[in-house]
Amino acid sequence: MTAIDDNEDTEIARVTTCTGIAAPRMPAATEIEQQALTWIEPYSQAWHLARARDWLVHLDPGASLEARLAVVTHDIERMFPNGPKQNKATGRWDDPHYLYAHASRSAEVVGFWLQSQPGPREEIDLSEVQRLITLHEFGGVGGADLVQAADSLSFLETLQDVAKSWVINGECGVEQAGAKHRYMAERIRVPEARRLAEPLLAQALASLEDL
Numbered sequence: 736m737t738a739i740d741d742n743e744d745t746e747i748a749r750v751t752t753c754t755g756i757a758a759p760r761m762p763a764a765t766e767i768e769q770q771a772l773t774w775i776e777p778y779s780q781a782w783h784l785a786r787a788r789d790w791l792v793h794l795d796p797g798a799s800l801e802a803r804l805a806v807v808t809h810d811i812e813r814m815f816p817n818g819p820k821q822n823k824a825t826g827r828w829d830d831p832h833y834l835y836a837h838a839s840r841s842a843e844v845v846g847f848w849l850q851s852q853p854g855p856r857e858e859i860d861l862s863e864v865q866r867l868i869t870l871h872e873f874g875g876v877g878g879a880d881l882v883q884a885a886d887s888l889s890f891l892e893t894l895q896d897v898a899k900s901w902v903i904n905g906e907c908g909v910e911q912a913g914a915k916h917r918y919m920a921e922r923i924r925v926p927e928a929r930r931l932a933e934p935l936l937a938q939a940l941a942s943l944e945d946l
Contacts, residue, residue: 756931757892758786758793765800767859770852771807778814783893790892791885794928795878801860802878804845805867806885811848812840823907828918834872842868874924884928887919891935895942902946909946916940 763769768788775781788807791798812818819836826833842865849861870879871886898912916939920932 756934758789758888761789761792764803766854767849767852768800768803768807771804774848775808775811775814778811780810780813780894780897783889784808784810786893787885787889790888790928791881794884794925795881798881799863799878800858801863802867802882804849804859805864805871806882808845808848809838809841809868809871809882809886812837812844815844823901823915824911828915829922831873835869838869838872841871842866874922880924881928884923884925887923888928888932888935890919891916891932891939895939898939899942899946902943909943913940913943916943 763772772785775784778784784807787809788803791802791806795802818840819833821830821833821837845868846861846865849859849864866877867879867882871882874880874883898915901907902909902912916936920929920936923929923932
């Protein structure tokens, strides 16, 4: 996968050492998935998106193409300016107004991107990709719980330094950053994913202890 480099291999090894489990890297199974991985490369949190796809396939090896495309692009609206903003210091992490605006904007962006790709796309159900992206913060039926769980596991694994930066930069306090990690773990509905999240959550909370 072109969106992953040696530093990211090191991150997987670090998580495996600390927690005893990390989803293996899953090479792109289709041309459109590789195109998506290439498209997201400029995004500062592309590694989070790529790892969310790894976690999805780890949880469900038979995950649909639509689910794999949804999870690898679910936050991509943040790569573009003028998106919805969240007050990390005073806002609720489960604020449905922000979460829906963020998720639905990503679904719209991905829809435009998919429709712009050359070649036949008859095998991809665009509305299903957009449905799963829109539900990635909330979960739901038809694979949406798995997409949400994969997002949460990847967040806890890959964005610990980002959460620390919120505190260091004064965007929120340590307690609020920790609450974000807990929220990402506690929202998971898939039993196996909840088990996998436990050591990742412990590691994420420990990363805040020296702040």
